[in-house]
Amino acid sequence: MPKAKFDLIYKDLRRKIEAEEYPFQSLLPSEHTMAAFYGCSRNTVRRAVSALAAEGYVQSLHGIGVRVIFQPVEQAVFTMGTIESFQETAARNRLNITTDVIRFTQLTADARISQKYGFPAGCELYYIQRVRRLDGKPLILDINMFRKDVVKELTEEIASGSIYDYLEHNVGVTIVTSKRKFTVEHITEIDEKYLELNDYNCLAVVTSQTFDADGIMFEYTQSRHRPDYFSFHDTAVRRCPARTQQTAEKRVYHRGKNPCPSINGL
Amino acid sequence: MPKAKFDLIYKDLRRKIEAEEYPFQSLLPSEHTMAAFYGCSRNTVRRAVSALAAEGYVQSLHGIGVRVIFQPVEQAVFTMGTIESFQETAARNRLNITTDVIRFTQLTADARISQKYGFPAGCELYYIQRVRRLDGKPLILDINMFRKDVVKELTEEIASGSIYDYLEHNVGVTIVTSKRKFTVEHITEIDEKYLELNDYNCLAVVTSQTFDADGIMFEYTQSRHRPDYFSFHDTAVRRCPARTQQTAEKRVYHRGKNPCPSINGL
DNA sequence: GCCGATTTGTCCGTATGTATC
DNA sequence: CGATACATACGGACAAATCGG
Numbered sequence: 001m002p003k004a005k006f007d008l009i010y011k012d013l014r015r016k017i018e019a020e021e022y023p024f025q026s027l028l029p030s031e032h033t034m035a036a037f038y039g040c041s042r043n044t045v046r047r048a049v050s051a052l053a054a055e056g057y058v059q060s061l062h063g064i065g066v067r068v069i070f071q072p073v074e075q076a077v078f079t080m081g082t083i084e085s086f087q088e089t090a091a092r093n094r095l096n097i098t099t100d101v102i103r104f105t106q107l108t109a110d111a112r113i114s115q116k117y118g119f120p121a122g123c124e125l126y127y128i129q130r131v132r133r134l135d136g137k138p139l140i141l142d143i144n145m146f147r148k149d150v151v152k153e154l155t156e157e158i159a160s161g162s163i164y165d166y167l168e169h170n171v172g173v174t175i176v177t178s179k180r181k182f183t184v185e186h187i188t189e190i191d192e193k194y195l196e197l198n199d200y201n202c203l204a205v206v207t208s209q210t211f212d213a214d215g216i217m218f219e220y221t222q223s224r225h226r227p228d229y230f231s232f233h234d235t236a237v238r239r240c241p242a243r244t245q246q247t248a249e250k251r252v253y254h255r256g257k258n259p260c261p262s263i264n265g266l
Numbered sequence: 267m268p269k270a271k272f273d274l275i276y277k278d279l280r281r282k283i284e285a286e287e288y289p290f291q292s293l294l295p296s297e298h299t300m301a302a303f304y305g306c307s308r309n310t311v312r313r314a315v316s317a318l319a320a321e322g323y324v325q326s327l328h329g330i331g332v333r334v335i336f337q338p339v340e341q342a343v344f345t346m347g348t349i350e351s352f353q354e355t356a357a358r359n360r361l362n363i364t365t366d367v368i369r370f371t372q373l374t375a376d377a378r379i380s381q382k383y384g385f386p387a388g389c390e391l392y393y394i395q396r397v398r399r400l401d402g403k404p405l406i407l408d409i410n411m412f413r414k415d416v417v418k419e420l421t422e423e424i425a426s427g428s429i430y431d432y433l434e435h436n437v438g439v440t441i442v443t444s445k446r447k448f449t450v451e452h453i454t455e456i457d458e459k460y461l462e463l464n465d466y467n468c469l470a471v472v473t474s475q476t477f478d479a480d481g482i483m484f485e486y487t488q489s490r491h492r493p494d495y496f497s498f499h500d501t502a503v504r505r506c507p508a509r510t511q512q513t514a515e516k517r518v519y520h521r522g523k524n525p526c527p528s529i530n531g532l
Numbered sequence: 533g534c535c536g537a538t539t540t541g542t543c544c545g546t547a548t549g550t551a552t553c
Numbered sequence: 554c555g556a557t558a559c560a561t562a563c564g565g566a567c568a569a570a571t572c573g574g
Binding site for chain 2 (some may be wrong): 538540
């Protein structure tokens, strides 16, 4: 659990921004002011601010200040900006989810599997297929492969709940980094069998490789999402501060009460 | 252009990792060692390392070191980890791209547009539709809306090239933050007319809002991608250091020459 | 199990540079 | 020009985790 000072400041600022205590387009207090307020160094404030910037809450403007660019948005079901399990996502949105395990076997990585999924050859794996339902509706077909030497004992019962939860609390595996690839693919027979696809002939596919605290890739997962319940959000920041020519006329929003030209919702 | 010291170190390390001078699963030299090597403080090295970690090149392990988790991967056309225009992506992949402007008009934001896209009501906008081709094949249908008061004069000729390039070099607009949403949607008549969709009845849709250095949202874009040429990559890092119980037996890979169990390609 | 060396994590104070106004 | 604000960098201190003896 992070109880670091910068994290507390980050969370406090985020809360205030989400509560629109610092509204859209306003400037945060200066780093110096915040350092005094929180009783810390400017470095620590800066760290909190960069975390906010990385997640699209604010934008640092050289010589100006830190502008809030967060706008309350219609809550999508899947945010996916962080590593979050289906269970966690569902809980965060107060949804009623269930899981059907449709296949639970083991296999050994041969040359083809090793090549395709990145596990070492000869590696013992669990192979699991599950259907994730939300209020009964089948939304996701999950295909998981776990390294047996890392996740140890895994049962069908555990797979019917949250495998991640089990791994973190009972096995002591710590999920650290996850690499994901997002594509759109044609449906297969198994998709058609288990998901109610209506007239969609494609679905959203997220494949991910997950690494534990030892840097071992212990999981390969393919999540096949029904298009109508899928959305993925992202914030990108250009790594190239400025060179602000300010050719355009001034569009100024000062610290304090801003005019903030009636930007309706979004 | 960033010529900061941490950025040079970041780029040097990234190059060495991509060249597999620091191979998959090995540890980087310690931060202290690198600080001495690059003639800088440990903080500066740490900044470079965190940038690498954020992009999935390495993983910092408390008390151990910094492990390389980069594996050379089959090059997808669209990486999209950063803000990058179609032109830039194409150039990076040495591809021959062309653009057809199929619509170029202006409009004023009414209540509906304001509500739906987040522009202030009454705002003057350019509305542009373009087909992006790669070696002649139509891959993307772009629908752009730009705030006229920010981008000033825009012509069909400019739109047939890179609008971003024009904005950054001629108007002095600096693109800073971009929020994106990714979904899969049914095709429309216009998609069918301009893209060669074969038997796909869906496509990958990226909608984005782009902010300039003044925190003004000056662009709303919807990019409709042919599924077979689209892929999106992402790296997520869990903000929660460890609690490494190490229940599993030791899986140790030491600094220096590692055994590195034959992880074939990926 | 303990201790000490190594390594990363957090934080501070300060100095200097650069951009805005 | 000076005041303010963010950007970069340094050096140091201490904490926490790991690993070997």
